Amino acid sequence: MENRQADAVYRGNLSRLLEKVHAERGLDMAQYRPRYVERRLSSRLHALGLHTYRQYATYLDENPDEYAKLLDTLTINVTQFFRDPTVFELFRKDILPAIIKDKSARHQRMIRVWSAGCATGQEPYSLAMSFLDAMGSKADQFLLTILGTDLDRNALAAASRAEYDLALLDQIPAADQQRYLDVHGDHFSIKPRVRRHCKFEYLNLFEDRPIHVVDVIFCRNVFIYFNRAEQERVLGVFWSALARGGYLVLGRSERIGAPVSQQFELVSGRERIYRKPLNML
Structure with missing residues:
Protein backbone atom coordinates (compact mmCIF):
# COMPACT_ATOMS: atom_id res chain seq x y z
CA MET A 1 0.00 0.00 0.00
CA GLU A 2 2.81 2.42 0.93
CA ASN A 3 4.58 1.74 -2.38
CA ARG A 4 1.38 2.44 -4.31
CA GLN A 5 0.82 5.74 -2.50
CA ALA A 6 4.42 6.75 -3.01
CA ASP A 7 4.18 5.93 -6.70
CA ALA A 8 1.01 8.03 -7.03
CA VAL A 9 2.68 11.00 -5.31
CA TYR A 10 5.79 10.59 -7.44
CA ARG A 11 3.90 10.58 -10.72
CA GLY A 12 1.57 13.43 -9.81
CA ASN A 13 -2.12 14.13 -10.27
CA LEU A 14 -3.75 11.46 -12.42
CA SER A 15 -7.11 13.24 -12.51
CA ARG A 16 -5.64 16.28 -14.23
CA LEU A 17 -4.09 14.16 -16.95
CA LEU A 18 -7.34 12.27 -17.54
CA GLU A 19 -9.26 15.57 -17.66
CA LYS A 20 -6.81 16.76 -20.31
CA VAL A 21 -7.28 13.59 -22.39
CA HIS A 22 -11.05 13.93 -22.07
CA ALA A 23 -10.96 17.60 -23.09
CA GLU A 24 -8.66 16.96 -26.05
CA ARG A 25 -10.03 13.64 -27.34
CA GLY A 26 -13.35 13.05 -25.61
CA LEU A 27 -12.23 9.81 -23.97
CA ASP A 28 -14.30 9.09 -20.86
CA MET A 29 -12.25 6.92 -18.51
CA ALA A 30 -14.92 6.68 -15.81
CA GLN A 31 -15.61 3.04 -16.73
CA TYR A 32 -12.05 1.98 -15.88
CA ARG A 33 -10.62 1.42 -12.41
CA PRO A 34 -7.94 3.97 -11.40
CA ARG A 35 -5.36 1.25 -10.76
CA TYR A 36 -5.89 -0.14 -14.25
CA VAL A 37 -5.37 3.32 -15.77
CA GLU A 38 -2.24 3.85 -13.67
CA ARG A 39 -0.72 0.60 -14.92
CA ARG A 40 -1.49 1.43 -18.54
CA LEU A 41 -0.07 4.94 -18.28
CA SER A 42 3.01 3.63 -16.54
CA SER A 43 3.92 1.63 -19.64
CA ARG A 44 3.86 4.78 -21.80
CA LEU A 45 5.88 6.80 -19.28
CA HIS A 46 8.46 4.03 -19.08
CA ALA A 47 8.68 3.77 -22.87
CA LEU A 48 9.34 7.50 -23.17
CA GLY A 49 11.69 7.80 -20.21
CA LEU A 50 9.33 10.13 -18.37
CA HIS A 51 8.55 10.15 -14.66
CA THR A 52 5.47 12.31 -13.98
CA TYR A 53 2.02 12.86 -15.44
CA ARG A 54 2.88 16.55 -15.87
CA GLN A 55 5.84 15.62 -18.04
CA TYR A 56 3.61 13.34 -20.07
CA ALA A 57 0.97 16.06 -20.50
CA THR A 58 3.67 18.35 -21.90
CA TYR A 59 4.86 15.57 -24.19
CA LEU A 60 1.31 15.14 -25.52
CA ASP A 61 1.17 18.86 -26.34
CA GLU A 62 4.48 18.70 -28.17
CA ASN A 63 3.85 15.33 -29.87
CA PRO A 64 0.13 14.94 -30.75
CA ASP A 65 0.84 11.61 -32.46
CA GLU A 66 1.40 10.16 -28.98
CA TYR A 67 -2.37 10.29 -28.41
CA ALA A 68 -2.83 7.32 -30.74
CA LYS A 69 -0.38 5.22 -28.72
CA LEU A 70 -1.95 6.34 -25.45
CA LEU A 71 -5.44 5.50 -26.63
CA ASP A 72 -4.32 2.09 -27.88
CA THR A 73 -2.81 1.45 -24.46
CA LEU A 74 -5.90 2.57 -22.56
CA THR A 75 -8.66 1.01 -24.65
CA ILE A 76 -7.00 -2.28 -25.65
CA ASN A 77 -8.43 -1.72 -29.09
CA VAL A 78 -9.03 -5.32 -30.17
CA THR A 79 -11.75 -5.98 -32.69
CA GLN A 80 -14.02 -8.92 -32.05
CA PHE A 81 -17.41 -10.38 -32.93
CA PHE A 82 -20.34 -8.83 -31.05
CA ARG A 83 -18.01 -6.60 -29.05
CA ASP A 84 -19.72 -5.29 -25.90
Whole structure:
Protein backbone atom coordinates (compact mmCIF):
# COMPACT_ATOMS: atom_id res chain seq x y z
CA MET A 1 0.00 0.00 0.00
CA GLU A 2 2.81 2.42 0.93
CA ASN A 3 4.58 1.74 -2.38
CA ARG A 4 1.38 2.44 -4.31
CA GLN A 5 0.82 5.74 -2.50
CA ALA A 6 4.42 6.75 -3.01
CA ASP A 7 4.18 5.93 -6.70
CA ALA A 8 1.01 8.03 -7.03
CA VAL A 9 2.68 11.00 -5.31
CA TYR A 10 5.79 10.59 -7.44
CA ARG A 11 3.90 10.58 -10.72
CA GLY A 12 1.57 13.43 -9.81
CA ASN A 13 -2.12 14.13 -10.27
CA LEU A 14 -3.75 11.46 -12.42
CA SER A 15 -7.11 13.24 -12.51
CA ARG A 16 -5.64 16.28 -14.23
CA LEU A 17 -4.09 14.16 -16.95
CA LEU A 18 -7.34 12.27 -17.54
CA GLU A 19 -9.26 15.57 -17.66
CA LYS A 20 -6.81 16.76 -20.31
CA VAL A 21 -7.28 13.59 -22.39
CA HIS A 22 -11.05 13.93 -22.07
CA ALA A 23 -10.96 17.60 -23.09
CA GLU A 24 -8.66 16.96 -26.05
CA ARG A 25 -10.03 13.64 -27.34
CA GLY A 26 -13.35 13.05 -25.61
CA LEU A 27 -12.23 9.81 -23.97
CA ASP A 28 -14.30 9.09 -20.86
CA MET A 29 -12.25 6.92 -18.51
CA ALA A 30 -14.92 6.68 -15.81
CA GLN A 31 -15.61 3.04 -16.73
CA TYR A 32 -12.05 1.98 -15.88
CA ARG A 33 -10.62 1.42 -12.41
CA PRO A 34 -7.94 3.97 -11.40
CA ARG A 35 -5.36 1.25 -10.76
CA TYR A 36 -5.89 -0.14 -14.25
CA VAL A 37 -5.37 3.32 -15.77
CA GLU A 38 -2.24 3.85 -13.67
CA ARG A 39 -0.72 0.60 -14.92
CA ARG A 40 -1.49 1.43 -18.54
CA LEU A 41 -0.07 4.94 -18.28
CA SER A 42 3.01 3.63 -16.54
CA SER A 43 3.92 1.63 -19.64
CA ARG A 44 3.86 4.78 -21.80
CA LEU A 45 5.88 6.80 -19.28
CA HIS A 46 8.46 4.03 -19.08
CA ALA A 47 8.68 3.77 -22.87
CA LEU A 48 9.34 7.50 -23.17
CA GLY A 49 11.69 7.80 -20.21
CA LEU A 50 9.33 10.13 -18.37
CA HIS A 51 8.55 10.15 -14.66
CA THR A 52 5.47 12.31 -13.98
CA TYR A 53 2.02 12.86 -15.44
CA ARG A 54 2.88 16.55 -15.87
CA GLN A 55 5.84 15.62 -18.04
CA TYR A 56 3.61 13.34 -20.07
CA ALA A 57 0.97 16.06 -20.50
CA THR A 58 3.67 18.35 -21.90
CA TYR A 59 4.86 15.57 -24.19
CA LEU A 60 1.31 15.14 -25.52
CA ASP A 61 1.17 18.86 -26.34
CA GLU A 62 4.48 18.70 -28.17
CA ASN A 63 3.85 15.33 -29.87
CA PRO A 64 0.13 14.94 -30.75
CA ASP A 65 0.84 11.61 -32.46
CA GLU A 66 1.40 10.16 -28.98
CA TYR A 67 -2.37 10.29 -28.41
CA ALA A 68 -2.83 7.32 -30.74
CA LYS A 69 -0.38 5.22 -28.72
CA LEU A 70 -1.95 6.34 -25.45
CA LEU A 71 -5.44 5.50 -26.63
CA ASP A 72 -4.32 2.09 -27.88
CA THR A 73 -2.81 1.45 -24.46
CA LEU A 74 -5.90 2.57 -22.56
CA THR A 75 -8.66 1.01 -24.65
CA ILE A 76 -7.00 -2.28 -25.65
CA ASN A 77 -8.43 -1.72 -29.09
CA VAL A 78 -9.03 -5.32 -30.17
CA THR A 79 -11.75 -5.98 -32.69
CA GLN A 80 -14.02 -8.92 -32.05
CA PHE A 81 -17.41 -10.38 -32.93
CA PHE A 82 -20.34 -8.83 -31.05
CA ARG A 83 -18.01 -6.60 -29.05
CA ASP A 84 -19.72 -5.29 -25.90
CA PRO A 85 -22.61 -7.77 -25.86
CA THR A 86 -25.00 -5.36 -24.13
CA VAL A 87 -24.75 -3.02 -27.12
CA PHE A 88 -25.77 -5.79 -29.49
CA GLU A 89 -28.47 -7.02 -27.11
CA LEU A 90 -30.12 -3.60 -27.17
CA PHE A 91 -29.56 -3.27 -30.90
CA ARG A 92 -31.15 -6.65 -31.64
CA LYS A 93 -33.96 -6.35 -29.12
CA ASP A 94 -35.18 -2.79 -29.75
CA ILE A 95 -33.53 -1.07 -32.71
CA LEU A 96 -33.59 -3.76 -35.40
CA PRO A 97 -37.32 -4.52 -35.00
CA ALA A 98 -38.03 -0.77 -35.20
CA ILE A 99 -36.00 -0.41 -38.41
CA ILE A 100 -37.67 -3.39 -40.07
CA LYS A 101 -41.16 -2.28 -38.99
CA ASP A 102 -40.55 1.23 -40.34
CA LYS A 103 -39.15 -0.06 -43.65
CA SER A 104 -42.13 -2.37 -44.10
CA ALA A 105 -44.62 0.39 -43.30
CA ARG A 106 -42.99 2.66 -45.87
CA HIS A 107 -42.66 -0.13 -48.45
CA GLN A 108 -38.90 0.45 -48.58
CA ARG A 109 -36.68 -2.53 -49.39
CA MET A 110 -33.23 -0.96 -49.10
CA ILE A 111 -31.37 -1.19 -45.76
CA ARG A 112 -27.89 0.32 -45.70
CA VAL A 113 -25.43 -0.02 -42.82
CA TRP A 114 -21.96 1.51 -42.48
CA SER A 115 -19.25 0.07 -40.20
CA ALA A 116 -16.63 2.84 -40.08
CA GLY A 117 -13.27 1.51 -38.91
CA CYS A 118 -14.25 -2.11 -39.51
CA ALA A 119 -10.73 -3.58 -39.13
CA THR A 120 -10.77 -7.29 -40.09
CA GLY A 121 -14.53 -7.52 -40.50
CA GLN A 122 -15.88 -8.92 -37.25
CA GLU A 123 -18.24 -6.00 -36.69
CA PRO A 124 -19.82 -5.99 -40.20
CA TYR A 125 -20.40 -9.73 -40.02
CA SER A 126 -21.88 -9.39 -36.53
CA LEU A 127 -24.26 -6.77 -37.92
CA ALA A 128 -25.16 -8.95 -40.90
CA MET A 129 -26.00 -11.90 -38.63
CA SER A 130 -28.07 -9.61 -36.43
CA PHE A 131 -30.07 -8.22 -39.34
CA LEU A 132 -30.66 -11.64 -40.90
CA ASP A 133 -31.87 -12.98 -37.58
CA ALA A 134 -34.22 -10.02 -37.12
CA MET A 135 -35.62 -10.25 -40.66
CA GLY A 136 -36.20 -13.99 -40.39
CA SER A 137 -38.49 -15.28 -43.11
CA LYS A 138 -38.81 -11.73 -44.50
CA ALA A 139 -35.12 -11.53 -45.42
CA ASP A 140 -35.86 -11.83 -49.15
CA GLN A 141 -38.11 -8.78 -48.94
CA PHE A 142 -35.16 -6.50 -48.17
CA LEU A 143 -31.97 -5.49 -49.92
CA LEU A 144 -29.45 -5.41 -47.09
CA THR A 145 -26.01 -3.88 -47.68
CA ILE A 146 -23.37 -3.54 -44.98
CA LEU A 147 -20.32 -1.51 -45.95
CA GLY A 148 -17.16 -1.88 -43.88
CA THR A 149 -14.52 0.81 -44.36
CA ASP A 150 -11.03 1.20 -42.96
CA LEU A 151 -7.61 2.74 -43.66
CA ASP A 152 -5.78 -0.59 -43.35
CA ARG A 153 -5.84 -2.40 -46.70
CA ASN A 154 -4.43 -5.60 -45.19
CA ALA A 155 -7.24 -5.65 -42.64
CA LEU A 156 -9.78 -5.12 -45.42
CA ALA A 157 -8.32 -8.05 -47.35
CA ALA A 158 -8.66 -10.25 -44.27
CA ALA A 159 -12.25 -9.09 -43.84
CA SER A 160 -13.06 -10.04 -47.42
CA ARG A 161 -11.69 -13.55 -46.89
CA ALA A 162 -14.14 -14.04 -44.00
CA GLU A 163 -12.04 -16.76 -42.36
CA TYR A 164 -11.15 -16.65 -38.67
CA ASP A 165 -9.23 -18.64 -36.10
CA LEU A 166 -11.33 -21.15 -34.19
CA ALA A 167 -10.30 -19.45 -30.94
CA LEU A 168 -12.72 -16.61 -31.82
CA LEU A 169 -15.72 -18.90 -32.11
CA ASP A 170 -16.87 -18.34 -28.52
CA GLN A 171 -17.43 -14.64 -29.29
CA ILE A 172 -20.43 -15.60 -31.43
CA PRO A 173 -23.75 -16.71 -29.88
CA ALA A 174 -24.40 -20.43 -30.27
CA ALA A 175 -27.54 -19.92 -32.37
CA ASP A 176 -25.63 -17.67 -34.79
CA GLN A 177 -22.80 -20.19 -35.00
CA GLN A 178 -25.21 -22.86 -36.20
CA ARG A 179 -26.97 -20.66 -38.74
CA TYR A 180 -24.20 -18.52 -40.18
CA LEU A 181 -20.81 -20.28 -39.84
CA ASP A 182 -18.95 -23.21 -41.38
CA VAL A 183 -16.24 -24.82 -39.23
CA HIS A 184 -13.13 -26.25 -40.91
CA GLY A 185 -10.56 -27.81 -38.56
CA ASP A 186 -8.66 -24.95 -36.90
CA HIS A 187 -10.72 -22.12 -38.39
CA PHE A 188 -14.24 -21.13 -39.35
CA SER A 189 -15.69 -19.14 -42.21
CA ILE A 190 -18.73 -16.92 -42.64
CA LYS A 191 -21.40 -18.54 -44.79
CA PRO A 192 -22.10 -17.05 -48.23
CA ARG A 193 -25.64 -16.07 -47.18
CA VAL A 194 -24.03 -13.62 -44.73
CA ARG A 195 -21.03 -12.61 -46.82
CA ARG A 196 -23.11 -11.55 -49.79
CA HIS A 197 -24.54 -8.67 -47.77
CA CYS A 198 -21.10 -7.31 -46.80
CA LYS A 199 -18.56 -5.40 -48.83
CA PHE A 200 -15.32 -3.75 -47.79
CA GLU A 201 -13.66 -0.59 -49.07
CA TYR A 202 -10.79 1.72 -48.22
CA LEU A 203 -12.11 5.07 -47.00
CA ASN A 204 -10.53 8.06 -45.31
CA LEU A 205 -13.18 9.93 -43.32
CA PHE A 206 -11.43 13.26 -43.90
CA GLU A 207 -10.48 12.96 -47.56
CA ASP A 208 -12.72 10.57 -49.48
CA ARG A 209 -16.18 11.13 -50.86
CA PRO A 210 -18.72 10.57 -48.07
CA ILE A 211 -21.40 7.88 -48.05
CA HIS A 212 -25.03 8.91 -48.15
CA VAL A 213 -28.45 7.64 -47.05
CA VAL A 214 -27.54 4.95 -44.54
CA ASP A 215 -29.83 3.64 -41.83
CA VAL A 216 -27.18 2.69 -39.26
CA ILE A 217 -23.60 3.76 -38.63
CA PHE A 218 -21.33 1.87 -36.25
CA CYS A 219 -18.15 3.83 -35.49
CA ARG A 220 -16.82 2.37 -32.28
CA ASN A 221 -13.48 3.06 -30.61
CA VAL A 222 -12.35 5.07 -33.62
CA PHE A 223 -13.77 8.44 -32.67
CA ILE A 224 -11.45 8.87 -29.69
CA TYR A 225 -8.41 9.05 -31.98
CA PHE A 226 -9.54 12.45 -33.29
CA ASN A 227 -9.22 15.83 -31.62
CA ARG A 228 -12.36 17.88 -30.91
CA ALA A 229 -12.33 19.72 -34.25
CA GLU A 230 -11.84 16.46 -36.14
CA GLN A 231 -14.60 14.80 -34.13
CA GLU A 232 -17.06 17.54 -35.05
CA ARG A 233 -16.03 17.25 -38.68
CA VAL A 234 -16.58 13.48 -38.69
CA LEU A 235 -19.90 13.87 -36.89
CA GLY A 236 -20.91 16.23 -39.68
CA VAL A 237 -20.06 13.49 -42.18
CA PHE A 238 -22.13 10.98 -40.21
CA TRP A 239 -25.04 13.40 -39.86
CA SER A 240 -25.10 13.92 -43.63
CA ALA A 241 -24.74 10.19 -44.27
CA LEU A 242 -27.63 9.15 -42.04
CA ALA A 243 -31.14 8.97 -43.38
CA ARG A 244 -33.80 10.59 -41.21
CA GLY A 245 -34.42 8.29 -38.29
CA GLY A 246 -31.00 6.65 -38.77
CA TYR A 247 -28.92 5.41 -35.84
CA LEU A 248 -25.35 6.21 -34.81
CA VAL A 249 -23.54 3.82 -32.46
CA LEU A 250 -20.25 4.92 -30.86
CA GLY A 251 -17.84 3.13 -28.52
CA ARG A 252 -18.84 2.91 -24.88
CA SER A 253 -16.00 5.21 -23.79
CA GLU A 254 -16.87 7.88 -26.38
CA ARG A 255 -19.19 10.85 -26.04
CA ILE A 256 -20.62 13.40 -28.46
CA GLY A 257 -19.80 16.99 -27.50
CA ALA A 258 -22.62 19.26 -26.33
CA PRO A 259 -23.07 21.39 -29.51
CA VAL A 260 -23.40 18.38 -31.81
CA SER A 261 -25.28 16.18 -29.36
CA GLN A 262 -28.24 18.57 -29.51
CA GLN A 263 -28.80 17.54 -33.12
CA PHE A 264 -29.21 13.87 -32.21
CA GLU A 265 -31.82 12.12 -30.12
CA LEU A 266 -30.29 10.03 -27.33
CA VAL A 267 -31.41 6.40 -27.55
CA SER A 268 -29.09 4.97 -24.88
CA GLY A 269 -26.53 6.96 -22.92
CA ARG A 270 -24.98 3.82 -21.46
CA GLU A 271 -24.48 2.15 -24.84
CA ARG A 272 -23.73 5.42 -26.70
CA ILE A 273 -26.53 5.04 -29.25
CA TYR A 274 -27.95 8.14 -30.95
CA ARG A 275 -30.60 8.79 -33.58
CA LYS A 276 -31.07 11.41 -36.25
CA PRO A 277 -34.60 12.76 -35.73
CA LEU A 278 -37.19 11.27 -38.05
CA ASN A 279 -39.21 14.47 -38.24
CA MET A 280 -37.03 17.47 -39.00
CA LEU A 281 -37.96 20.99 -40.07
